[in-house]
Every structure is written in structure tokens, then in C-alpha cells.
Amino acid sequence: MTANNVTCPQNATVCSGADCLVPPSDFNAILSVVLSAVLTVMLAMVMFAYGLHGPGGIFIGFLCQFGIMPFTAFALSMAFNVLPVQAIAIIIMGCCPGGSSSNIICYWLDGDMDLSISMTACSSILALGMMPLCLLIYTSAWTSSETIQIPYDSIGITLVALLVPVALGMYLKHKKPLLAKKILQIGSILGFCLIIIIAVVGGVLYQSSWTISPSLWIIGTIYPFVGFGLGFLMARFVGQPWFRCRTIALETGFQNAQLCSTIVQLSFAPEDLEVMFAFPLIYSIFQLVVALLFVGGESAALAQCQAVSSPFRYSIQILIICFPPPKKTAYQVYKKSTGRGSSDEDSEAQPSCEDDCHKNAGDKQDYSLDNGGFEPDVKGNTEEKSTYKLTQISSSASGLLFNSTTRPLGVSRPPAHLLLLRYGLEVNNPQPRPGRDGGHR
Ligand SMILES: C[C@H](CCC(=O)NCC(=O)O)[C@H]1CC[C@H]2[C@@H]3[C@H](O)C[C@@H]4C[C@H](O)CC[C@]4(C)[C@H]3C[C@H](O)[C@]12C
Numbered sequence: 001m002t003a004n005n006v007t008c009p010q011n012a013t014v015c016s017g018a019d020c021l022v023p024p025s026d027f028n029a030i031l032s033v034v035l036s037a038v039l040t041v042m043l044a045m046v047m048f049a050y051g052l053h054g055p056g057g058i059f060i061g062f063l064c065q066f067g068i069m070p071f072t073a074f075a076l077s078m079a080f081n082v083l084p085v086q087a088i089a090i091i092i093m094g095c096c097p098g099g100s101s102s103n104i105i106c107y108w109l110d111g112d113m114d115l116s117i118s119m120t121a122c123s124s125i126l127a128l129g130m131m132p133l134c135l136l137i138y139t140s141a142w143t144s145s146e147t148i149q150i151p152y153d154s155i156g157i158t159l160v161a162l163l164v165p166v167a168l169g170m171y172l173k174h175k176k177p178l179l180a181k182k183i184l185q186i187g188s189i190l191g192f193c194l195i196i197i198i199a200v201v202g203g204v205l206y207q208s209s210w211t212i213s214p215s216l217w218i219i220g221t222i223y224p225f226v227g228f229g230l231g232f233l234m235a236r237f238v239g240q241p242w243f244r245c246r247t248i249a250l251e252t253g254f255q256n257a258q259l260c261s262t263i264v265q266l267s268f269a270p271e272d273l274e275v276m277f278a279f280p281l282i283y284s285i286f287q288l289v290v291a292l293l294f295v296g297g298e299s300a301a302l303a304q305c306q307a308v309s310s311p312f313r314y315s316i317q318i319l320i321i322c323f324p325p326p327k328k329t330a331y332q333v334y335k336k337s338t339g340r341g342s343s344d345e346d347s348e349a350q351p352s353c354e355d356d357c358h359k360n361a362g363d364k365q366d367y368s369l370d371n372g373g374f375e376p377d378v379k380g381n382t383e384e385k386s387t388y389k390l391t392q393i394s395s396s397a398s399g400l401l402f403n404s405t406t407r408p409l410g411v412s413r414p415p416a417h418l419l420l421l422r423y424g425l426e427v428n429n430p431q432p433r434p435g436r437d438g439g440h441r
Pocket residue numbers: 098099100101102198199202203205206255256257258259261277278280281282284403404405406
């Protein structure tokens with residue numbers, strides 16, 4: 001009794017031994033004010049970067065994230081006639097903002113890093129309002145949405161863990177470019193490994209939860225496919241350039257599964273949890289697998305396009321013919337999509353498609369416009385993705401902080417891809433590079 005009096009604060013409402021439930025204090029209030037101020041500034045920076053891009057990508061991303069994903073969740077739940085709690089878990093996943101591990105994947109898959117980070121950040125911020133709204137709309141068929149507890153503070157933490165490293169990366173890139181490059185190299189590999197390790201460990205530790213109804217398994221597999229596919233088509237439909245379609249597809253399909261898992265565990269009783277507890281785990285694994293299959297397949301095709309016989313190359317050309325961009329010629333887009341690289345070294349070592357690369361020099365203006373990010377490179381040294389470096393750094397750093405996600409698929413591929421580009425192509429293709437180092441032609 002006396003022990004309780006000693007260990008429990010006076011304002012505690014429930015005490016069990018040394019664990020006490022204490023009402024929120026002033027400290028929490030101050031912290032949340034500070035956090036929201038910091039976030040506002042950060043958001044302004046992200047929006048600024050958006051502005052440099054033109055708002056097209058972000059807007060289409062928003063539509064995909066809070067239009068396609070929740071609706072698909074709803075439609076799949078209806079189609080498979082799952083239990084109400086299972087439907088709610090699926091819809092919660094659909095209403096979650098994008099996951100930040102998509103930024104690491106995007107780096108390895110040669111996406112548009114600025115757009116990727118901006119989309120994750122914006123969807124996380126907008127989730128504060130859009131999540132309750134979408135949940136209200138889509139879950140009302142099964143439950144009153146009051147039963148769903150949204151942990152707004154975890155959304156805030158996610159944002160801080162994304163944006164602080166982005167800001168640090170921008171600063172570091174400016175002050176110590178060499179160090180920044182090192183960190184980028186190490187961080188992007190470590191971040192990727194962590195993502196995979198967590199998925200595998202989670203899956204193995206919680207094997208028992210894998211025995212849930214087959215319809216959840218089916219939904220867990222096709223939902224990411226639908227998300228990536230519709231995101232890609234939507235971006236293509238509005239004429240986004242190729243590598244940005246890939247980015248939007250990634251960002252659409254990738255969900256913050258950690259947040260979904262937290263919400264589910266906060267909102268449901270153990271007997272409900274039993275029938276859908278594993279859904280976030282399943283989705284988090286399949287979103288990784290699908291991302292690497294779907295988006296990685298295309299990216300691998302582009303990396304290998306020097307192998308003229310590659311069937312990928314023809315399927316890409318067919319795709320481009322089927323979805324021609326309204327503003328540019330298909331050839332320009334194809335050229336852009338083949339001429340890009342995931343980092344500065346990559347774009348140097350990009351003479352994979354000779355025809356295209358030989359024309360790159362005259363195309364640079366175009367590239368730098370599309371890729372202009374936080375910090376336009378004014379040296380006239382318009383390597384394609386120069387402005388990416390800082391965001392790449394920060395995304396890998398944020399991946400490290402979070403160490404969140406889970407995806408077993410590309411373990412071998414990203415390093416292989418890097419090696420292929422850096423060494424393989426350079427060794428196999430010893431012609432002078434028509435790129436930025438001189439323009440020999
Ligand atoms: C780390 C990933 C989420 C990846 C992700 O989307 N990150 C956010 C992001 O990308 O921004 C989550 C998704 C499902 C989670 C698991 C499930 O909720 C099931 C189970 C719940 C237990 O409380 C902790 C272990 C774990 C295996 C969880 C481990 C881990 O918590 C998982 C595997």
C-alpha cells in the first residue's frame with residue numbers, strides 16, 4: 001500500500017504496481033505545439049519542392065492515395081464478403097498514408113526521389129484529416145467509426161522521422177557533399193536490408209497468426225497489385241513521365257502498414273484481433289513483393305535495354321504505344337525513361353541504350369526541368385538526377401530511423417542493379433560517354 005503511494009504520481013488514474021496511467025501533462029501540450037510548428041515549416045519546404053516540380057504529380061498522387069486505395073479496400077471487402085472486423089482492418093489499411101519505406105525502394109528502383117518523399121510527407125500530413133473522413137465513408141456499412149482509434153501522435157512521429165532527415169540531408173549535402181555521398185551509399189543499403197530483415201523476422205516470429213481465412217490471404221495478395229497497377233495507369237493517363245509513373249505507382253501501393261497495425265491493435269478486442277491481426281503483416285510483405293516485381297521488373301528492363309533481344313524492351317515499347325503521353329512524343333518519353341539513373345554515378349554509367357544516350361546531351365534542359373528538386377544544381381553540370389542526392393540521403397536515413405518495413409524480394413536485385421550499372425555496363429561498353437563529361441560528339 002505504502003509502496004503504491006510512493007511509486008504512483010498523485011494524479012494517476014489507474015495504478016498496477018509501478019505502472020501508472022497519468023493524464024496528459026503540460027509537457028505533452030508544449031511538445032505538440034512545438035512539433036506542429038516544426039511540421040508546418042517542414043511542410044512549407046516540401047511544398048516548395050513541389051512547386052518546383054509543378055503540382056501535377058502531387059495532386060495525382062493524392063487522388064491515388066485517398067481515392068484509389070480506400071475504394072479498392074472497400075470493393076475487395078465487399079467482393080469477398082469478409083467478416084465485418086476483417087473488412088474494417090482492410091479499409092484501415094486502405095486509408096493509411098503512404099509508408100516511408102517506399103522512399104528506399106524508390107531509390108533502388110530509379111524513381112523520382114523528390115516526388116516520392118513529397119508524396120509520403122503530404123499523404124501523412126493530409127492523413128490527419130483524410131483518414132477519419134475515408135474511414136467514416138467506407139466503414140459505415142460495418143461499424144460506427146468511433147470504434148476506430150487513430151493514433152495521431154504516431155502519424156506525427158512518422159512525419160518527423162521523414163522530414164528531419166530530409167532537412168539534415170539537404171544541409172549536409174550542401175556543406176559536406178563527399179560525406180553525404182558516403183552516407184547515402186551506406187544508408188541506402190542498410191535501410192534496404194533492415195526493411196527485409198524486419199519483414200522476415202516479423203513473419204517468422206508470428207507464424208501462428210498466418211493461419212487466417214483464405215479470403216484475407218487472397219485480398220492481401222491482390223490488393224497491392226491493384227494499388228500499384230491503378231496508380232501507374234492513373235499517372236500514365238494524365239501524361240506523367242515514365243519514371244514518375246513508376247514513383248506514383250510505388251507510393252500508391254505502399255501503405256504505412258505499421259500505422260495500420262497500431263490502429264488495429266488499439267481499436268479491437270482480442271477475440272476480434274484473432275481473425276485479422278495478421279492482415280497488416282501480410283500486406284506489408286506483399287506490398288514489398290509486388291513493388292519489386294511490378295515496378296522493379298520495368299526498371300530492370302530499362303537497365304538492361306542494351307540487350308536488344310530483351311523481351312522487356314518490346315513490352316515497354318508496346319506499353320508506351322498504348323498509353324502515349326499527351327504532351328510529349330512517345331519517343332521523348334522512352335528516351336527519358338531509358339536515360340535516367342538512380343544516382344549521379346548511375347547516370348554517368350548509363351550508356352546502356354546507345355541511341356538514346358547519344359541524344360541525351362541535347363535533352364538535358366528537359367531533364368533538369370523534370371527533376372528540379374529542393375536544390376537545383378546551377379553549375380550547368382546538368383547530370384540528370386543531381387538534385388536527388390540530398391533526398392536520397394534523407395530517405396535512407398529515415399529508413400534507418402524507422403527501420404520499418406518488410407520486403408524480401410529485391411534483396412539481390414538492388415545491389416546487382418547498382419553493380420550492373422556501375423561496373424558491368426562500363427566495362428562492356430567502353431565507348432566515350434556522351435554525357436556531361438565533355439560531350440565528345
Ligand atoms: C514493420 C511493418 C510495417 C512496415 C511499414 O509499412 N512501415 C511503415 C512505413 O513504411 O512507413 C509492420 C507491419 C505489420 C507488423 C507486424 C504485425 O502487426 C503483426 C505483429 C504485431 C506485434 O505486435 C509485433 C510483431 C508483428 C509481427 C508486427 C511487426 C511489424 O511491426 C510489422 C511487420
